[in-house]
Amino acid sequence: MALPERWDLEVDVAVLGSGASATTAAILAADNGVEVALLERADFVGGTTALSGGVLWLPNNHHMAEAGIEDSREDALAYLDSLSLGMMDRDLVETLVDTGPEMLRYMEENTPVSLHVFEGYPDYHPENPGGKPEGGRSLDNDLFPFEELGPWAERINHQPDAIFFPATMLEIDTKRVDDVPPEVMAERRARDMRSTGQALAGSLIKGCLDREIPVHTATRARELVLDDGDAVVGVRAERDGADYFVKARKAVVIASGGFEWNEELVKAFLRGPMTAPTSTPENEGDGLLMAMGAGAALGNMSEAWWIPGIHVPGDEMRGRTFARLILAERTWPRSIIVNRQGKRFMNEAANYNAVGHAFHTFDPNTFEFINLPAWLIVDSLYQPPIARHNVGPDAPDWIRRADTLAELAAQIDVDAAGLEATVTRFNEGVARGEDPEFQRGVSAYDSYNGDSLQKAPFTTLGPIETPPYYAAQIESGALGTKGGPKTNEKAQVLRATGGVIPGLYAVGNAMAGVTAMVYGGAGGTLGPGMTFGYIAGINAAREPDHIA
Structure with a gap:
């Protein structure tokens, strides 16, 4: 301007x-x-x-x-x-x-x-x-x-x-x-x-x-002020409902975060669904829009600091529903993550950014992201809280519960035969101390957020065999773009x-x-x-x- x-x-x-x-x-x-x-x-x-x-x-x-x-x-x-x-x-x-x-x-x-x-x-x-x-x-x-x-x-x-x-x-x-x-x-x-x-x-x-x-x-910065030579010399901000002009004789530094809370920008740029941001809700891409207006080159626009996230009913921050990072929940023994087919699709104990990439697998035949929605599946001996809530008789309604895997699958619209076969195969691997499908527990990182009282790979590997069984929905999220x-x-x-x-x-x-x-x-x-x-x-x- x-x-x-x-x-x-x-x-x-x-x-x-x-x-x-x-x-x-x-x-x-x-x-x-x-x-x-x-x-x-x-x-x-x-x-x-x-x-x-x-x-x-x-x-x-x-x-x-x-x-x-x-x-x-x-x-x-x-x-x-x-x-x-x-x-x-x-x-x-x-x-x-x-x-x-x-x-x-x-x-x-x-x-x-x-x-x-x-x-x-x-x-x-x-x-x-x-x-x-x-x-x-x-x-x-x-x-x-x-x-x-x-x-x-x-x-x-x-x-x-x-x-x-x-x-x-x-x-x-x-x-x-x-x-x-x-x-x-x-x-x-x-x-x-x-x-x-x-x-x-x-x-x-x-x-x-x-x-x-x-x-x-x-004081929300909205637009960069440029001189006749297209040098940045200030900012138009909004303060108390009015324009607020800031002269910057030497420079403006954009450090206003990403665009993960701006649904239009997320749809325009990110490479796949992202519905669970965990950052401060003011991150709506203000800096990005200002830079674009000044003719900036853009880079890395499809990427985010990906995470598996979970929405807990009632979690709000300044009027926006925020998500929570799922970390220990998916690393501890007696847990897996499955898609609608009841199949695992990753090493659940890998770092959250790498795990986040797995949600964007696309099936050209069904034309859908096949790993969304996803579900964390655990049994009654699973120990850590899920987003601060423990499994058991007092678990909230959003943590689904059933006496059999087939009943649990029906509740969450997951293929029952697929889930039962996945759990059987996973448990057989656990009995041998291995995860032949995704090598969970092999990397030194896999054990860090697991059960430190166990020795690897049992820091992260444990059977899912003791009913009742529980499920919580996992979404594709981001710490920020x-x-x-x-x-x-x-x-x-x-x-x-x-x-x-x-x-x-x-x-x-x-x-x-x-x-x-x-x-x-x-x-x-x-x-x-x-x-x-x-x-x-x-x-x-x-x-x-x-x-x-």
């Missing part, structure tokens, strides 16, 4: 969003001497980061070296290359591997961000060349005291039923939390110490507040007709995903997001003034 008659706010760099990518970009721009503001659409800050596990995947990081875990640039690139399928931009991948460790050191030395190795958490494809079965690339957050945020503590994004347990993910997963003295736990609660994405979002917001970077909430404007290694947005769009940057899930189809390991969204946020903040600050 043309220059407005007035500017309501004037800064050097305007950053759109308030998740990890956005706040990292804002911090680095401010640290490089320019005036910055964050524009956040929601009343809350932290975006999808605050809802997440908060883990960062960063190869060759210094915490690995301190823990005695070997890694190298060569191993990291070999690992990503082995998964690329020819879709990754090599320059961007090398930039991620080379700059990620630098970003991590900077953020830990200059902000409250503090992480540690997530011990034993393997890469998502650990047996591939360069993979790390023993872990080290995934980093867990140290606890962050929300008392330091003052009134902003109540404004960090969270699900309505969120429980903030004062222990790190590592402490919980390794049972070390049981050894934390009661007085230490009491102190943690008194200081409102939080882990996971709450810790990451909180520490990054604190970094912004320490620098007096203004955070404008309820990862298609958007294409960028170069400086995070500058590329123009569809060639060259860069002066003054425009994109990072996080708002940019064309650096790792294309790949999810390298836990934190594979946030590690690249913060790395390119770091890069964007530095380069945005170095831009010349495009408008006085």
Whole structure:
């Protein structure tokens, strides 16, 4: 759009969003001497980061070296290359591997961000060349005291039923939390110490507040303002029901998340059905639409951070029905996932992004996605809760129950003979300690989210034989989309007709995903997001003034 008659706010760099990518970009721009503001659409800050596990995947990081875990640039690139399928931009991948460790050191030395190795958490494809079965690339957050945020503590994004347990993910997963003295736990609660994405979002917001970077909430960026030379010089936002014009003398950084909550964009771009987003509901592709309006080249548009998701009746966030990630539920023994034919179609214990791809198998004869809907099938000895609800006589109605597999199949419109044959075949394999169909339990990753009291492969393999039987519907979901404007290694947005769009940057899930189809390991969204946020903040600050 043309220059407005007035500017309501004037800064050097305007950053759109308030998740990890956005706040990292804002911090680095401010640290490089320019005036910055964050524009956040929601009343809350932290975006999808605050809802997440908060883990960062960063190869060759210094915490690995301190823990005695070997890694190298060569191993990291070999690992990503082995998964690329020819879709990754090599320059961007090398930039991620080379700059990620630098970003991590900077953020830990200059902000409250503090992480540690997530011990034993393997890469998502650990047996591939360069993979790390023993872990080290995934980093867990140290606890962050929300008392330091003052009134902003109540404004960090969270699900309505969120429980903030004062222990790190590592402490919980390794049972070390049981050894934390009661007085230490009491102190943690008194200081409102939080882990996971709450810790990451909180520490990054604190970094912004320490620098007096203004955070404008309820300010939805809608359109980029371009000068006569097509350089980006500002943003038209909506605030209090009216236009709100922000001048950005040097640059605008789009960090407003993906488009997974925009049904039209999902249908237009994603390669298959996606009905279960788990991210913050404001992710409707605002940044994508703005970039398209400015003539940006697009990339990776068919891809998302795929997951199997589940809708629990009544789960709502700001008026939108959200889904929950299914992780341990499908990994524990005595569980399988089947389609309408009653057949398994994947290794249920594989990483959720890889599992998500399996939902999009298309049958050209019936002209349908044959693995949707899908159902999680378990028996009465199955232990973990399904989306926080246990099986048994008190299970909610949406978890179906029957005394026989045939009766269960009738309830969920699944072929009974197919389901019975599948369970028989699965149980026979379990008795031999194997899954000949899908090799469940073979990879080091398969066991991580299973029953740690068992030895592999029985961490994830167990018979389905004790009635009653239960079923819960599983949908194709996403943590977020990862298609958007294409960028170069400086995070500058590329123009569809060639060259860069002066003054425009994109990072996080708002940019064309650096790792294309790949999810390298836990934190594979946030590690690249913060790395390119770091890069964007530095380069945005170095831009010349495009408008006085």
